Amino acid sequence: MNSIVKNPQRDLPLGIAASLSLCCGLYMIVSIVVVGLVPYYDINPNTPISSAFAVNGMQWAAYIINAGAITALCSSLLGGMLPQPRILMAMARDGLLPPFFSDINKHSHVPVKSTIVTGLVAAALAFFMDVSQLAGMVSVGTLLAFTIAAISVLIVRYIPPIEVPLPHSQQEPIDSESMEYGWSHLETNEKEAIQKPLIDKNLAIDNYVHNVNRRTIVGCVVAVICLGVFVLTFAASSTYLLSYVRFTLCGVGSILLLSGLVFLTCIDQDDARHNFGNTGGFTCPWVPLLPITCILINSYLLISLG
Numbered sequence: 001m002n003s004i005v006k007n008p009q010r011d012l013p014l015g016i017a018a019s020l021s022l023c024c025g026l027y028m029i030v031s032i033v034v035v036g037l038v039p040y041y042d043i044n045p046n047t048p049i050s051s052a053f054a055v056n057g058m059q060w061a062a063y064i065i066n067a068g069a070i071t072a073l074c075s076s077l078l079g080g081m082l083p084q085p086r087i088l089m090a091m092a093r094d095g096l097l098p099p100f101f102s103d104i105n106k107h108s109h110v111p112v113k114s115t116i117v118t119g120l121v122a123a124a125l126a127f128f129m130d131v132s133q134l135a136g137m138v139s140v141g142t143l144l145a146f147t148i149a150a151i152s153v154l155i156v157r158y159i160p161p162i163e164v165p166l167p168h169s170q171q172e173p174i175d176s177e178s179m180e181y182g183w184s185h186l187e188t189n190e191k192e193a194i195q196k197p198l199i200d201k202n203l204a205i206d207n208y209v210h211n212v213n214r215r216t217i218v219g220c221v222v223a224v225i226c227l228g229v230f231v232l233t234f235a236a237s238s239t240y241l242l243s244y245v246r247f248t249l250c251g252v253g254s255i256l257l258l259s260g261l262v263f264l265t266c267i268d269q270d271d272a273r274h275n276f277g278n279t280g281g282f283t284c285p286w287v288p289l290l291p292i293t294c295i296l297i298n299s300y301l302l303i304s305l306g
Contacts, residue, residue: 081122085114139305143298150294151222153284157269158218214270221260225292228256233300257292264288 005011034043037052044051050062050069085101089111092102105112125134232253235246265288284290 081118084118085111088114088118136305140302143302143305147295147298147302150291150298151226153291154222154225154264154288155219157284157287158222158264158267159215160270218264218267221263224256225260225264226295228253228258228260229292229296229299232257233296233303237300237303257296261288261292 005015030049034049034052037056047066050065053059053061053065088097088101089104091097092099092114101111101114101117103111103113129137230253231249235241235249235253238246241249269287
Protein backbone atom coordinates (compact mmCIF):
# COMPACT_ATOMS: atom_id res chain seq x y z
CA MET A 1 0.00 0.00 0.00
CA ASN A 2 2.88 2.39 0.74
CA SER A 3 4.11 2.04 -2.84
CA ILE A 4 0.71 3.09 -4.24
CA VAL A 5 -0.06 6.12 -2.05
CA LYS A 6 1.82 9.34 -2.84
CA ASN A 7 2.25 10.43 0.77
CA PRO A 8 1.73 7.26 2.85
CA GLN A 9 2.83 8.78 6.16
CA ARG A 10 -0.05 11.24 6.04
CA ASP A 11 -2.62 9.67 3.71
CA LEU A 12 -2.70 6.11 5.09
CA PRO A 13 -3.70 7.01 8.69
CA LEU A 14 -6.21 9.57 7.41
CA GLY A 15 -7.69 7.13 4.90
CA ILE A 16 -8.00 4.31 7.42
CA ALA A 17 -9.53 6.57 10.08
CA ALA A 18 -11.97 8.16 7.61
CA SER A 19 -13.05 4.77 6.19
CA LEU A 20 -13.63 3.26 9.61
CA SER A 21 -15.54 6.34 10.80
CA LEU A 22 -17.74 6.36 7.70
CA CYS A 23 -18.50 2.62 7.95
CA CYS A 24 -19.24 2.91 11.66
CA GLY A 25 -21.63 5.79 11.06
CA LEU A 26 -23.46 3.95 8.27
CA TYR A 27 -23.80 0.81 10.39
CA MET A 28 -25.26 2.83 13.25
CA ILE A 29 -27.76 4.57 10.97
CA VAL A 30 -28.90 1.27 9.41
CA SER A 31 -29.25 -0.33 12.84
CA ILE A 32 -31.40 2.55 14.05
CA VAL A 33 -33.66 2.22 10.98
CA VAL A 34 -34.05 -1.57 11.38
CA VAL A 35 -34.81 -1.38 15.10
CA GLY A 36 -37.33 1.36 14.34
CA LEU A 37 -39.15 -0.93 11.89
CA VAL A 38 -39.04 -4.17 13.92
CA PRO A 39 -38.39 -4.80 17.63
CA TYR A 40 -34.92 -6.19 18.18
CA TYR A 41 -36.24 -9.50 19.56
CA ASP A 42 -38.28 -10.14 16.37
CA ILE A 43 -35.45 -9.44 13.89
CA ASN A 44 -34.61 -12.31 11.53
CA PRO A 45 -30.91 -13.05 12.14
CA ASN A 46 -30.36 -14.39 8.60
CA THR A 47 -31.88 -11.49 6.63
CA PRO A 48 -32.48 -8.70 9.17
CA ILE A 49 -32.77 -5.67 6.89
CA SER A 50 -34.83 -7.10 4.02
CA SER A 51 -37.13 -8.96 6.43
CA ALA A 52 -37.75 -5.78 8.39
CA PHE A 53 -39.02 -4.01 5.26
CA ALA A 54 -40.99 -7.05 4.08
CA VAL A 55 -42.83 -7.33 7.40
CA ASN A 56 -43.97 -3.72 7.03
CA GLY A 57 -45.43 -4.31 3.54
CA MET A 58 -42.48 -2.98 1.51
CA GLN A 59 -41.56 -6.10 -0.47
CA TRP A 60 -40.10 -3.99 -3.30
CA ALA A 61 -37.56 -2.56 -0.84
CA ALA A 62 -36.61 -6.09 0.25
CA TYR A 63 -35.72 -6.98 -3.37
CA ILE A 64 -33.58 -3.87 -3.71
CA ILE A 65 -31.82 -4.59 -0.41
CA ASN A 66 -31.10 -8.22 -1.40
CA ALA A 67 -29.64 -7.09 -4.72
CA GLY A 68 -27.52 -4.53 -2.93
CA ALA A 69 -26.38 -7.14 -0.42
CA ILE A 70 -25.21 -9.46 -3.20
CA THR A 71 -23.36 -6.59 -4.89
CA ALA A 72 -21.76 -5.53 -1.61
CA LEU A 73 -20.73 -9.12 -0.89
CA CYS A 74 -19.00 -9.39 -4.27
CA SER A 75 -17.20 -6.07 -3.76
CA SER A 76 -16.12 -7.13 -0.27
CA LEU A 77 -14.72 -10.41 -1.60
CA LEU A 78 -12.82 -8.60 -4.34
CA GLY A 79 -11.59 -6.00 -1.88
CA GLY A 80 -10.30 -8.75 0.39
CA MET A 81 -8.66 -10.77 -2.40
CA LEU A 82 -7.00 -8.02 -4.43
CA PRO A 83 -4.55 -6.86 -1.71
CA GLN A 84 -3.46 -10.43 -0.90
CA PRO A 85 -1.24 -10.92 -4.00
CA ARG A 86 0.53 -7.64 -3.17
CA ILE A 87 1.11 -8.84 0.37
CA LEU A 88 2.57 -12.11 -0.91
CA MET A 89 4.75 -10.16 -3.34
CA ALA A 90 6.08 -7.90 -0.57
CA MET A 91 6.77 -10.89 1.70
CA ALA A 92 8.60 -12.66 -1.13
CA ARG A 93 10.74 -9.57 -1.73
CA ASP A 94 11.67 -9.58 1.96
CA GLY A 95 12.68 -13.23 1.74
CA LEU A 96 9.79 -14.55 3.82
CA LEU A 97 8.30 -16.48 0.86
CA PRO A 98 9.77 -18.13 -2.25
CA PRO A 99 10.70 -15.80 -5.14
CA PHE A 100 7.85 -17.37 -7.13
CA PHE A 101 5.40 -14.95 -5.48
CA SER A 102 7.44 -11.83 -6.32
CA ASP A 103 7.33 -12.27 -10.11
CA ILE A 104 5.59 -9.41 -11.89
CA ASN A 105 4.18 -9.59 -15.41
CA LYS A 106 6.20 -7.38 -17.76
CA HIS A 107 3.16 -6.16 -19.70
CA SER A 108 0.51 -5.64 -17.02
CA HIS A 109 2.92 -4.99 -14.09
CA VAL A 110 0.72 -7.22 -11.92
CA PRO A 111 1.85 -10.17 -9.73
CA VAL A 112 -0.02 -12.70 -11.87
CA LYS A 113 1.33 -15.82 -10.14
CA SER A 114 0.41 -14.54 -6.68
CA THR A 115 -3.04 -13.58 -7.95
CA ILE A 116 -3.64 -17.05 -9.40
CA VAL A 117 -2.51 -18.78 -6.21
CA THR A 118 -4.72 -16.51 -4.09
CA GLY A 119 -7.75 -17.20 -6.28
CA LEU A 120 -7.20 -20.97 -6.23
CA VAL A 121 -6.83 -21.06 -2.44
CA ALA A 122 -9.94 -18.89 -1.94
CA ALA A 123 -11.95 -21.06 -4.35
CA ALA A 124 -10.85 -24.26 -2.60
CA LEU A 125 -11.81 -22.89 0.81
CA ALA A 126 -15.19 -21.72 -0.46
CA PHE A 127 -15.86 -25.12 -2.07
CA PHE A 128 -14.92 -27.38 0.82
CA MET A 129 -15.90 -25.32 3.89
CA ASP A 130 -19.14 -24.00 5.32
CA VAL A 131 -19.88 -20.28 5.41
CA SER A 132 -20.01 -20.21 9.21
CA GLN A 133 -16.60 -21.90 9.40
CA LEU A 134 -15.12 -19.38 6.97
CA ALA A 135 -16.66 -16.51 8.93
CA GLY A 136 -15.05 -17.87 12.10
CA MET A 137 -11.68 -18.17 10.35
CA VAL A 138 -11.91 -14.58 9.14
CA SER A 139 -12.72 -13.35 12.64
CA VAL A 140 -9.90 -15.37 14.19
CA GLY A 141 -7.42 -14.20 11.57
CA THR A 142 -8.35 -10.54 12.02
CA LEU A 143 -8.16 -10.64 15.81
CA LEU A 144 -4.89 -12.59 15.69
CA ALA A 145 -3.37 -10.04 13.30
CA PHE A 146 -4.36 -7.15 15.60
CA THR A 147 -2.96 -9.00 18.62
CA ILE A 148 0.37 -9.65 16.89
CA ALA A 149 0.53 -6.00 15.82
CA ALA A 150 0.02 -4.83 19.43
CA ILE A 151 2.72 -7.22 20.68
CA SER A 152 5.04 -5.99 17.92
CA VAL A 153 4.60 -2.41 19.12
CA LEU A 154 5.87 -3.41 22.57
CA ILE A 155 8.80 -5.30 21.04
CA VAL A 156 9.82 -2.45 18.73
CA ARG A 157 9.49 0.21 21.42
CA TYR A 158 11.31 -1.57 24.26
CA ILE A 159 13.56 -4.33 22.85
CA PRO A 160 16.70 -3.15 21.03
CA PRO A 161 17.12 -4.66 17.57
CA ILE A 162 19.95 -7.01 16.67
CA GLU A 163 22.55 -4.87 14.90
CA VAL A 164 23.81 -6.44 11.69
CA PRO A 165 26.79 -4.69 10.03
CA LEU A 166 25.96 -3.49 6.53
CA PRO A 167 28.39 -3.08 3.63
CA HIS A 168 29.58 0.45 2.99
CA SER A 169 27.69 0.56 -0.32
CA GLN A 170 24.38 -0.08 1.45
CA GLN A 171 25.08 2.17 4.43
CA GLU A 172 25.50 5.35 2.37
CA PRO A 173 21.89 5.41 1.02
CA ILE A 174 20.57 4.85 4.54
CA ASP A 175 22.67 7.70 5.93
CA SER A 176 21.58 10.05 3.15
CA GLU A 177 17.94 9.09 3.73
CA SER A 178 18.28 9.81 7.42
CA MET A 179 19.84 13.19 6.71
CA GLU A 180 17.09 14.00 4.20
CA TYR A 181 14.24 13.35 6.60
CA GLY A 182 16.20 14.74 9.51
CA TRP A 183 16.44 12.88 12.79
CA SER A 184 17.66 15.96 14.64
CA HIS A 185 14.23 17.45 15.37
CA LEU A 186 13.04 14.04 16.56
CA GLU A 187 15.94 13.82 18.98
CA THR A 188 15.13 17.35 20.18
CA ASN A 189 11.51 16.38 20.79
CA GLU A 190 12.68 13.28 22.64
CA LYS A 191 14.88 15.38 24.91
CA GLU A 192 11.99 17.73 25.64
CA ALA A 193 9.72 14.76 26.37
CA ILE A 194 12.32 13.29 28.71
CA GLN A 195 12.60 16.59 30.58
CA LYS A 196 8.82 16.64 31.11
CA PRO A 197 7.62 13.00 31.14
CA LEU A 198 3.99 12.11 31.69
CA ILE A 199 5.01 9.44 34.19
CA ASP A 200 8.15 9.70 36.29
CA LYS A 201 10.48 6.81 35.56
CA ASN A 202 11.80 4.66 38.37
CA LEU A 203 15.54 5.24 38.08
CA ALA A 204 16.48 2.08 39.96
CA ILE A 205 14.52 -0.16 37.58
CA ASP A 206 15.66 1.80 34.52
CA ASN A 207 19.33 1.62 35.50
CA TYR A 208 19.06 -2.10 36.23
CA VAL A 209 17.55 -2.77 32.79
CA HIS A 210 20.24 -0.74 31.06
CA ASN A 211 23.07 -2.40 32.97
CA VAL A 212 21.81 -5.97 32.39
CA ASN A 213 20.75 -7.57 29.09
CA ARG A 214 17.81 -5.38 28.11
CA ARG A 215 16.64 -7.65 25.33
CA THR A 216 16.31 -10.67 27.65
CA ILE A 217 14.60 -8.81 30.48
CA VAL A 218 12.06 -6.93 28.38
CA GLY A 219 11.39 -10.03 26.30
CA CYS A 220 10.55 -11.95 29.46
CA VAL A 221 8.30 -9.10 30.62
CA VAL A 222 6.39 -9.10 27.32
CA ALA A 223 6.03 -12.89 27.61
CA VAL A 224 4.71 -12.49 31.18
CA ILE A 225 2.17 -9.93 29.92
CA CYS A 226 0.97 -12.33 27.22
CA LEU A 227 0.75 -15.15 29.77
CA GLY A 228 -1.22 -12.96 32.17
CA VAL A 229 -3.60 -11.93 29.38
CA PHE A 230 -4.17 -15.56 28.42
CA VAL A 231 -4.82 -16.69 32.00
CA LEU A 232 -7.13 -13.75 32.70
CA THR A 233 -9.19 -14.09 29.50
CA PHE A 234 -9.36 -17.88 29.80
CA ALA A 235 -10.65 -17.69 33.37
CA ALA A 236 -13.11 -14.93 32.53
CA SER A 237 -14.64 -16.83 29.60
CA SER A 238 -14.61 -20.34 31.16
CA THR A 239 -17.99 -20.43 32.84
CA TYR A 240 -17.76 -24.19 33.45
CA LEU A 241 -14.98 -23.74 36.05
CA LEU A 242 -15.70 -23.51 39.74
CA SER A 243 -16.08 -20.02 41.13
CA TYR A 244 -13.02 -20.06 43.38
CA VAL A 245 -10.88 -21.48 40.53
CA ARG A 246 -12.01 -18.73 38.18
CA PHE A 247 -11.38 -15.99 40.74
CA THR A 248 -7.95 -17.42 41.55
CA LEU A 249 -6.94 -17.58 37.89
CA CYS A 250 -8.30 -14.07 37.28
CA GLY A 251 -6.25 -12.80 40.22
CA VAL A 252 -3.07 -14.48 38.99
CA GLY A 253 -3.57 -13.21 35.45
CA SER A 254 -4.30 -9.68 36.66
CA ILE A 255 -1.16 -9.65 38.83
CA LEU A 256 1.01 -10.80 35.91
CA LEU A 257 -0.58 -8.29 33.56
CA LEU A 258 -0.35 -5.32 35.92
CA SER A 259 3.23 -6.22 36.90
CA GLY A 260 4.31 -6.16 33.26
CA LEU A 261 2.45 -2.89 32.66
CA VAL A 262 4.07 -1.21 35.66
CA PHE A 263 7.52 -2.49 34.70
CA LEU A 264 7.30 -1.18 31.11
CA THR A 265 5.90 2.12 32.37
CA CYS A 266 8.85 2.57 34.74
CA ILE A 267 11.55 2.13 32.09
CA ASP A 268 12.46 4.26 29.10
CA GLN A 269 11.73 3.12 25.59
CA ASP A 270 14.65 1.94 23.48
CA ASP A 271 16.37 4.69 21.48
CA ALA A 272 17.06 2.38 18.54
CA ARG A 273 13.36 2.49 17.59
CA HIS A 274 14.11 5.72 15.68
CA ASN A 275 15.94 3.66 13.08
CA PHE A 276 12.66 2.13 11.85
CA GLY A 277 10.95 4.08 9.07
CA ASN A 278 10.89 7.84 8.54
CA THR A 279 9.78 10.67 10.75
CA GLY A 280 6.44 12.36 10.36
CA GLY A 281 4.37 9.17 10.20
CA PHE A 282 1.83 7.76 12.57
CA THR A 283 3.15 6.42 15.87
CA CYS A 284 1.16 4.49 18.44
CA PRO A 285 0.26 6.72 21.42
CA TRP A 286 -0.04 5.78 25.10
CA VAL A 287 2.54 3.01 25.02
CA PRO A 288 2.47 0.55 26.83
CA LEU A 289 -1.14 1.06 28.04
CA LEU A 290 -2.86 1.07 24.65
CA PRO A 291 -1.08 -2.00 23.16
CA ILE A 292 -1.66 -4.04 26.32
CA THR A 293 -5.34 -3.06 26.32
CA CYS A 294 -5.61 -4.13 22.67
CA ILE A 295 -3.96 -7.48 23.47
CA LEU A 296 -6.38 -8.03 26.36
CA ILE A 297 -9.53 -7.21 24.39
CA ASN A 298 -8.51 -9.14 21.26
CA SER A 299 -7.48 -12.20 23.30
CA TYR A 300 -10.80 -12.22 25.13
CA LEU A 301 -12.67 -12.08 21.82
CA LEU A 302 -10.48 -14.86 20.41
CA ILE A 303 -11.17 -17.16 23.32
CA SER A 304 -14.87 -16.27 23.30
CA LEU A 305 -15.08 -17.45 19.67
CA GLY A 306 -14.23 -20.87 21.05
